[in-house]
Amino acid sequence: MKLRTRIIPLLLLKGQGLYKTRKFRDETYIGDPINAVRIFNEKAVDELGFLDIGAARNGSDPNFDLLKDIASECFMPLSYGGGVKSVEMVRELVAIGIEKIVVNSAAWTDKGLITRIADHFGSSTVVGSIDVKRNWRGKEQVMIRGGQEKIALAPVDWALEMERRGVGEIMINAIDRDGEMTGYDLDLVRSVAGAVSVPVIAAGGASSISDLQAAVTEADATAAAGGAMFVFQGKHRAVLITYPTEEERAGF
């Protein structure tokens, strides 16, 4: 039995616009999110992830109006992260059609948040997101608040703790690879996927279908996410929304 691997474009929101970062910095304006969603719809994308980098950094509330417009155009699975701090916010997001909520910093500051969301909406509604930066010695450090603050837990330990609290999925994102299109940090992905029993989404660094494939075959991820790969074209990073066709991803 060959299972189709989810290929997930991760789109970054700030204000009303869509942006792409490198190493969580150097934001480049990509365009209008609704327009992008329509294109991804036509391409029958497996899933879309939206992360509000403004809300993630300063903890402001999600932009519900924009998200409602986005969700009404989405006929595919949709996840959202950024500034989600309460069950009430999750209820509102679920009601507008976002069925997966990505939690990151708030899970660290509010120890009960994941469990409360999972109890109300089921584990599959909560995705635990872990951003990891390697220091100059190559040691992995978990960062929160959009890469601004270090926490005192190793990625595997934080992933296991998130699983214990009730997440249905873990997304592991390598900050150093973000937007760089140099391939995933496979060691990082493998260490987390090998430790938890929930599905793991690899993020950070994808540039090609073979990168996406490596996350699954070499690092045991169940899904592969990417950013730059789906919004840039060519070495000058011209903005162009793309997604692998059924032929290009055949057998994957």
Added chain:
Amino acid sequence: MIVIVDYGLGNLGSIRNMLRKIGYEATVSGEAEDIRSASKLILPGIGAFDSGMRDLNATGVVDILHEKALEEKIPVLGICLGAQLMTKRSDEGKEAGLGWFEAETRRMTFEGIPGRWPLPNIGWRDVKAQNGYSLLDESQGTPRFYFVHSYYMHAQTPEIVSMTSEYGFEFACGLSRGNLHCAQFHPEKSHVFGKRLLQAFAELEA
């Protein structure tokens, strides 16, 4: 009028959005009056079996749902947890289900099956029609749908299995009996495949 039963859980907005896209207006409501006047019902839901059943019971419309489904026999479609609630019980909880299908909801287990099978089963899976099921269009290639679940419906009578999929093993992902239909997957999140299924349901004779 299609009524999407609102008992506080589920992708109500997404289902209405997709129906609207294919040209059908639907009402999202948990009110007795709306449900009584429905010509078709959709029972959505996400989350745990017991909390779903308790929330549904708390709306006070369960008797009307039974009446519409079993006596008036209007077309009913359960989705995800809504599908599981139409079975008799679940490994996930203690509450009794609606019991419209001779089926129970079981935890997926993979003993003796080689490979890694993380739960929940999240992703796009191919779906096959069984017992000549007419709501699933297989004429344009194998349809695929988006799944998110750790429990599946086990039919006690094989003739009610309308659709199957595979994750470690083959399992029923749809049941059907007369006017009653259900799907474990999310048609409202499954692009053109979901649109075709919802369209076929919306076109059923009331």
